[in-house]
Amino acid sequence: MxxxxxxxxxxxxxxxxxxxxxxxxxxxxxxxxxxNKAGLADALFHDWRFEADxxxxxxxxxxxxxxxxxxxxxxxxxxxxxxSSREHAPWALSxxxxxxxxxxxxxxxxxxxxxxxxxxxxxxxxxLHATLMQIAKEDLAATVTVNLAAATMTTPxxxxxxxxxxxxxxxxxxxxxxxxxxIRTQRDKIMAxxxxxxxxxxxxxxxxxx
Amino acid sequence: MxxxxxxxxxxxHVVDQQEGAPAILAIDLHLVHEVTSPQAFTGLRSRxxxxxxxxxxxxxxxxxxxxxPRTLPIADEMAAAQVKQLEANCAEFGVPLHGWESPNQxxxxxxxxxxxxxxxxxxxxxxxxxxxxxGAFGALAFGIGTSEVEMVLxxxxxLQRKPKTYLVRVDGTLRPGVSAKDIILALIARxxxxxxxxxxxxxxxxxxxxxxxxxxxxxxxxxxxxxxxAGLVAPDETTFAYLKGxxxxxxxxxxDAAVARWRTLASDEGATYDKEIVIDANTxxxxxxxxxxxxxxxxxxxxxxxxxxxxxxxAARALTRALEYMDLRAGDSIIGRPVNTVFIGSCTNGxxxxxxxxxxxxxxxxxxxxxxxxxxxxxxxxxxxxxxEGLDTIFRDAGADWRxxxxxxxxxxxxxxxxxxxxxxxxxxxxxxxxxxxxxxTFLASPLTAAxxxxxxxxxxxxxxxxxxx
Numbered sequence: 009m010x011x012x013x014x015x016x017x018x019x020x021x022x023x024x025x026x027x028x029x030x031x032x033x034x035x036x037x038x039x040x041x042x043x044n045k046a047g048l049a050d051a052l053f054h055d056w057r058f059e060a061d062x063x064x065x066x067x068x069x070x071x072x073x074x075x076x077x078x079x080x081x082x083x084x085x086x087x088x089x090x091x092s093s094r095e096h097a098p099w100a101l102s103x104x105x106x107x108x109x110x111x112x113x114x115x116x117x118x119x120x121x122x123x124x125x126x127x128x129x130x131x132x133x134x135x136l137h138a139t140l141m142q143i144a145k146e147d148l149a150a151t152v153t154v155n156l157a158a159a160t161m162t163t164p165x166x167x168x169x170x171x172x173x174x175x176x177x178x179x180x181x182x183x184x185x186x187x188x189x190x191i192r193t194q195r196d197k198i199m200a201x202x203x204x205x206x207x208x209x210x211x212x213x214x215x216x217x218x
Numbered sequence: 219m220x221x222x223x224x225x226x227x228x229x230x231h232v233v234d235q236q237e238g239a240p241a242i243l244a245i246d247l248h249l250v251h252e253v254t255s256p257q258a259f260t261g262l263r264s265r266x267x268x269x270x271x272x273x274x275x276x277x278x279x280x281x282x283x284x285x286x287p288r289t290l291p292i293a294d295e296m297a298a299a300q301v302k303q304l305e306a307n308c309a310e311f312g313v314p315l316h317g318w319e320s321p322n323q324x325x326x327x328x329x330x331x332x333x334x335x336x337x338x339x340x341x342x343x344x345x346x347x348x349x350x351x352x353g354a355f356g357a358l359a360f361g362i363g364t365s366e367v368e369m370v371l372x373x374x375x376x377l378q379r380k381p382k383t384y385l386v387r388v389d390g391t392l393r394p395g396v397s398a399k400d401i402i403l404a405l406i407a408r409x410x411x412x413x414x415x416x417x418x419x420x421x422x423x424x425x426x427x428x429x430x431x432x433x434x435x436x437x438x439x440x441x442x443x444x445x446x447x448a449g450l451v452a453p454d455e456t457t458f459a460y461l462k463g464x465x466x467x468x469x470x471x472x473x474d475a476a477v478a479r480w481r482t483l484a485s486d487e488g489a490t491y492d493k494e495i496v497i498d499a500n501t502x503x504x505x506x507x508x509x510x511x512x513x514x515x516x517x518x519x520x521x522x523x524x525x526x527x528x529x530x531x532x533a534a535r536a537l538t539r540a541l542e543y544m545d546l547r548a549g550d551s552i553i554g555r556p557v558n559t560v561f562i563g564s565c566t567n568g569x570x571x572x573x574x575x576x577x578x579x580x581x582x583x584x585x586x587x588x589x590x591x592x593x594x595x596x597x598x599x600x601x602x603x604x605x606x607e608g609l610d611t612i613f614r615d616a617g618a619d620w621r622x623x624x625x626x627x628x629x630x631x632x633x634x635x636x637x638x639x640x641x642x643x644x645x646x647x648x649x650x651x652x653x654x655x656x657x658x659x660t661f662l663a664s665p666l667t668a669a670x671x672x673x674x675x676x677x678x679x680x681x682x683x684x685x686x687x688x
Contacts, residue, residue, distance in 0.1 A: 027536045028411055028511050032650040037631040041282055041296035043256035043303045055652050060638070085532060087412035090445070090511070091650060093347040094254065095363035116415055116447050117347060121363035174379075176239045187365070188265075191373045194234050194242055198375055201233040201244050208476050209247050209337055211276040211314050214465035 012126025089118025254345025324597020334464025
């Protein structure tokens with residue numbers, strides 16, 4: 009599987025002003041029985057979007073509103089992605105076309121999973137977050153340009169703001185580098201560490217005497 | 219410079235630390251289950267890689283398997299395919315598997331400690347946020363995503379940034395009827411579900427020292443519900459006594475050497491933490507959640523809060539929505555709320571001591587009319603032990619349903635679930651919307667509170683039970 013690559017993109021906003029949105033809402037557990045990553049776009053926010061008979065709710069949930077079609081940035085409340093470690097959450101967001109999420113904070117595991125799938129979890133200061141939430145609700149034509157190389161975003165008023173991203177994740181995403189490949193370049197150090205720290209855990213053999 | 223146990227374990231496992239990059243952290247134990255691993259094995263296959271350390275990897279099936287008798291096939295075709303895929307992946311890559319018919323099968327966070335694989339000072343990961351459970355042994359244990367599962371399978375390492383430290387000191391003595399579950403629910407109610415983000419909790423203080431290993435597991439298990447990926451308790455005599463003689467624990471001279479090493483793990487005198495909180499165990503009551511995240515909890519004698527009293531508009535909005543979903547009214551007492559189902563089980567409270575507490579309450583009584591009571595042991599071993607003690611008979615005689623081991627209604631992906639609108643009191647860890655079945659409503663509580671509620675059919679204070687006088 010190729011590592012995701014992210015550069016500069018310009019897209020519209022979708023407002024989801026809920027706090028503590030948990031990964032059970034992003035992808036309900038019954039959709040975790042898949043053994044691949046395909047087809048999760050319909051699982052995204054499933055129980056907020058669909059009636060029991062599988063038809064879309066009326067009025068539709070915000071991501072299904074035609075006026076937000078094609079918008080790639082979710083503007084969400086604080087502590088987004090809390091709960092389960094399921095990477096199905098960013099897989100589903102990505103399959104739906106979400107490229108970045110603006111919040112005031114993210115849950116740790118979700119943030120890590122999102123970055124590995126090329127979704128930028130961007131933490132904004134509260135006033136800018138509130139402004140963008142308002143714009144998302146009111147100005148459907150508004151777009152934001154995210155420039156990962158510069159770690160900046162240009163808001164609809166033309167202002168440019170820096171956003172925090174660690175230099176490592178930034179480089180990996182810009183160059184489409186793979187974290188597993190990166191770890192494997194350190195194979196010698198890994199072997200040396202293991203030799204120095206043999207440990208006492210052996211899953212293959214009970215009571216293993218050393 | 220004095221160090222915390224968190225820093226000691228971290229430093230012992232850093233393989234490499236390049237400037238500006240996350241550390242490469244060595245992983246001692248990788249637990250694998252059927253739900254978060256298939257795409258990782260597919261990734262290995264497409265890269266042409268092997269599982270680098272099968273001897274540090276162990277798998278079980280727990281999430282999607284039914285808790286009906288094991289002689290029946292898995293009726294859900296997708297669940298059956300997922301379990302089959304796990305079996306095929308483990309066979310192909312040489313990973314030891316305690317499959318769904320194995321005598322060692324169980325919830326991954328129950329069997330690791332049972333088998334003696336969970337050991338102090340270790341780094342432990344699993345594609346499951348409740349991996350924090352293993353911190354009870356003084357291990358640095360945390361949940362990871364499936365991409366990371368693939369990395370650990372391939373390299374036995376992970377890229378990680380050093381976490382911040384958060385001391386949770388619980389002093390004093392728990393009152394009768396108040397248990398470990400109430401400590402952790404009280405902590406989360408106080409700091410909120412994002413309170414520990416970016417941190418690892420160290421639980422300390424006289425009330426923590428007094429807890430059994432199983433009680434410590436209950437507390438560490440729900441660290442993630444407080445936002446922390448991991449939470450741990452420094453190992454002590456209680457830890458060593460639990461581990462000694464377990465199948466994968468070190469033996470003989472190895473055991474003595476290991477214990478000597480484990481004793482050095484405790485946080486140094488004068489070590490500092492990024493955050494600290496003190497909780498007085500003497501004043502804790504049984505806790506129950508009323509809302510749709512684990513931070514929305516209150517002492518059982520309390521009343522449901524009013525959004526109008528919330529200063530923060532976002533919190534007021536969240537509370538309004540939660541009360542709407544739960545169909546509860548601000549100002550009402552939580553005691554006396556009717557429930558349809560009582561669920562006793564999960565990696566939080568599905569161990570033998572939890573079942574003993576519940577059985578002790580139900581013994582000689584009958585559960586309230588119309589209430590479904592499901593008791594799901596955390597592992598096949600817990601089930602056998604309970605049956606040796608006759609707990610299954612107590613549960614059955616009381617009218618409860620005694621089932622096979624698994625995650626069951628905690629995550630409701632195996633068919634054990636609530637109907638829309640139904641209420642459950644549950645010993646599990648999450649009360650999110652739909653967590654126990656689409657449209658289902660969850661009150662989180664301790665096994666004692668759940669069992670007391672089973673008798674009356676409405677949320678009941680376990681302190682009113684015989685033998686629990688204050």
